[in-house]
Amino acid sequence: MRLRRLSVLLMFSFASLALHAQDLATTCHATSSYDLTVAPDHLQFDRPQPSPRVVVMHDGSLRTDGAVASLRPDDEDRLALFERELRALMPRVKAVASNGVDMLAAAMHDEGARLSLDAATRTELDRRVATRAVELKQRIAASNSTHDWQGNLADQYANQLASDLMPLLANDLGQQAMNAAMTGDLQAAASLRDTAADLATQLRPRLEQRMQALSPQVQALCPAVQRLAELQQGIRGAGGQPLNLLQVGQ
Numbered sequence: 001m002r003l004r005r006l007s008v009l010l011m012f013s014f015a016s017l018a019l020h021a022q023d024l025a026t027t028c029h030a031t032s033s034y035d036l037t038v039a040p041d042h043l044q045f046d047r048p049q050p051s052p053r054v055v056v057m058h059d060g061s062l063r064t065d066g067a068v069a070s071l072r073p074d075d076e077d078r079l080a081l082f083e084r085e086l087r088a089l090m091p092r093v094k095a096v097a098s099n100g101v102d103m104l105a106a107a108m109h110d111e112g113a114r115l116s117l118d119a120a121t122r123t124e125l126d127r128r129v130a131t132r133a134v135e136l137k138q139r140i141a142a143s144n145s146t147h148d149w150q151g152n153l154a155d156q157y158a159n160q161l162a163s164d165l166m167p168l169l170a171n172d173l174g175q176q177a178m179n180a181a182m183t184g185d186l187q188a189a190a191s192l193r194d195t196a197a198d199l200a201t202q203l204r205p206r207l208e209q210r211m212q213a214l215s216p217q218v219q220a221l222c223p224a225v226q227r228l229a230e231l232q233q234g235i236r237g238a239g240g241q242p243l244n245l246l247q248v249g250q
Contacts, residue, residue, distance in 0.1 A: 024093070024218065024221060024222075024225060027215065027218045027219055027221075027222060028218075028219075028221065028222035028225045028226070028248065029248055029249040030222075030225050030229070030246055030247070030248045030249075031246065031247050031248075031249070032245060032246040032247070033047050034046060034047045034055070034245055034246075035047065035145070035146040035147055036145065036146050037144060037145040037146075037147065038086075038087065038090060038144045038145070039144070041058060042056050042057060042058040043056070043057050043058070043083055043086065043087075044056050045245050051064075051065060051239060051241065052064035052065050052237045052238075052239065052241060052243075053065055054066070055237065055243065055245065057079055057082070057083055058083070059080050059083070060076035060077065060079050060080035060083075061076070061079075062079055062235070062237065062238075063238070064237030064238045064239060064241075065237075065238070065239070067237075067238035067239070068238060069236065069237050069238040070238075071235070075234070075235050078231050078232075078235065079231075079235060081231055082228060082231040082232060085224065085227060085228060085231070086228055088224075089221065089224045089225070089228070092221060092224070093221060094140050094141060094143075096214065096217045096218060096221065097140050098137050098140055098141070099214065099217060100211065100214050101133050101136055101137050101140070102133070103210065103211060103213065103214060104133075104207060104210070104211065105129050105130065105133045107206070107207050107210040107211075108125065108126075108129045108165070108207075109122075109125070109126055109129070111203065111206065111207075112125045112126070112169075115169065115172070115173065115195070116176070117169070117172045117173075118172055118175070121168060121169075121171075121172040124168060125165065125168060125169070128164045128165060128168070129165070132160070132161055132164065166199060169196070169199055170196045170199060173192050173193075173195055173196035173199070174192075174193070174196055176192045177189045177190075177192035177193045177196070180192060225246070225248060226248050228245075228246060229246055229247065229248040232244070232245055232246070
């Protein structure tokens with residue numbers, strides 16, 4: 001599992017329309033086998049296996065699989081710093097994810113103009129995109145656990161968005177094709193019909209390209225991720241195993 005789970009949501013910027021465009025795992029070369037829950041009084045990391053399956057920390061104290069770990073004072077200090085810095089990172093991650101949602105909403109608006117959609121269609125497109133964007137941004141803001149983003153949630157968002165937008169766009173393009181045919185411009189009519197038929201496959205690459213502009217914001221998070229990986233080094237749980245809550249490669 002990737003650190004995008006640990007970071008709550010970067011790959012989820014507006015469902016999966018920008019699928020894998022930018023995330024901490026790819027950009028910062030970070031991985032984790034744990035889910036993370038950020039509670040007011042502690043952090044909890046959990047995974048099905050192997051041990052330690054549950055790691056709980058609070059203000060320099062550490063429990064792994066329910067057993068209290070005995071730590072040196074310097075390890076307690078580093079663990080407390082790890083918790084503080086991770087808590088400080090989460091709002092930054094959420095802000096980047098929220099920016100990604102806004103970026104894709106703007107990209108969809110521009111697509112409406114590029115396709116020369118009717119003014120009423122563009123207005124309705126913007127309304128539907130804005131509604132989905134608000135829903136997702138609210139979920140990002142409220143989420144404190146990567147468990148909130150498991151399963152087929154990305155597919156659900158993508159399917160909901162597609163069911164909202166694709167018929168709207170296809171119908172408008174179909175009407176444009178009909179109008180072109182009625183004026184005798186059969187070549188334009190055929191081109192518009194092809195555009196409508198291939199809309200989903202044509203749209204995704206353009207949106208992913210737009211999402212590349214998010215890369216500097218994601219890259220700015222990497223030093224903090226690297227710092228967390230360094231702070232955990234040498235700390236062991238109650239069973240003597242290294243924590244290894246996250247790994248950062250090259």
